[in-house]
Amino acid sequence: MDTDTAPPLRMLFGRWRFWLAMLAFVVILAGVLFGYDQGVISGALGGITATFNLSTFMQEVVTSWVTLGALVGALIAGGMADKYGRTRTLVIAGVLFALGAVLQSVAQGTGVLIAGRFVVGFGVGVASVAAPLYAAEMAPTATRGRFVSTYQLAITIGILLADIVDAVLSSSGQWRLMLGLSIVPGVLLVFVVLMMPESPRWLVKVGRRDEAKASLAKTQGGADVGGRIDAIERDASSTTQAAWKDVFMPAIRKALWVGVGLAVFQQITGINAVIYYSDEIFKFAGFTTPQQQTRATLIAIGLVNVLATFIAVAWVDRFGRRPLLLAGLIGMTTGLVAIGASFLFLDKNPSSGGGTSMVGVVTLVAMIVYIASFAFSLGPVVWTMINEIFPNQVRGKAVAFCTAINWGAAFLVSASFLSLVDAIGEATTFLLFAVACVVAFVWVWRRVPETKGKSLEEIEQAWTEHEAAQAAPRTLPVG
């Protein structure tokens, strides 16, 4: 669409603001889809299990194949975005979301259902790399950082929306509608992205200078568009696109370990076990009806997650990354130990009159503590740091690698959670996540540097100096 077709907005905010708002809308849609497709399964799983008479293993497959698809999607998204352009890649992601939603909602057997889960996950993985990349390239420098936190906030809003849909539809058990509804934001994403101009940086990279100029003039306007395109061109020719092997070279290794560690710890401390299986967990804890379970999920998980993410967005630049991570891990450990202990020691049966059991009450409070602690720390801080610790040349691929590792870890946890509960019990499973939090705490304390208030170049410099001090000087290949 040309801006001319949107006169009221344009008149209200000016052309520049209009495109920035549209860009924010793309990022929000991608994040909401990510969150919705992750969150919705908690309410849908009961109905799916009843329809197809699923074993524990098959419940895990149905739940976790979204993350498997996302792992593959994240790995190839960078290449797709380079080859076909940022907007076309996002359109493909939107089509995949919609297609996957249709497949899931019409599935007459588990094969089609699982295929649908994988396709949706693939879209999630592609969008999780392409949307922040597109935003970073399109946004003016001053607002760039805010898009990472906006994305995380959008993920939590997506999870909340899924929890609301689950709560509304839980009594009728309409899992097909729950899963099918994500077609709406999927189609919306396709249409919105089709209106958006391509990233000028990508256009310059592929030698389409005139179109790059037109795109920049349209979205940011201002004086000397040609000069700015020249600057992008110089930048593009001075920074060679790294190859995959460069991501693993010794000079990057320290940053890579930090990125991979953050990605893994974000998952093995249990977040998606809680998000995907929250209704099941509340069921174990004595919330007997699906309505009670979805309502508890809506409040303790969905709402608290969104609210606490706001805290992180406000504080991440004031308090720094390390304090938030460390404080969050203490809160998460406390919540997990309380959940474990309540399963171990408290009475699971509802008190007379069918009210909620003691385990239920303690679990609810402990879940709130756990989710809030995650949402102001590991949730947003991990993504912020993964996007800032790598040198310019390898950033794209290194971020995609860490994102894929994150999905891999999410897959392992979501594919084994129910079996783990069957094998060792709820209490031990949650205590195991608590142990992972303690290990994460020690690791963050010892290994993760503070990046607050440092420019990307200063962070890059710090790694290089650290490397140089430790071993023979090694530099990144340039030019």
Ligand code: BGC
């Ligand atoms: C994680 C997701 C998680 C979400 C919960 C994100 O930072 O990467 O795996 O589901 O937070 O809010």
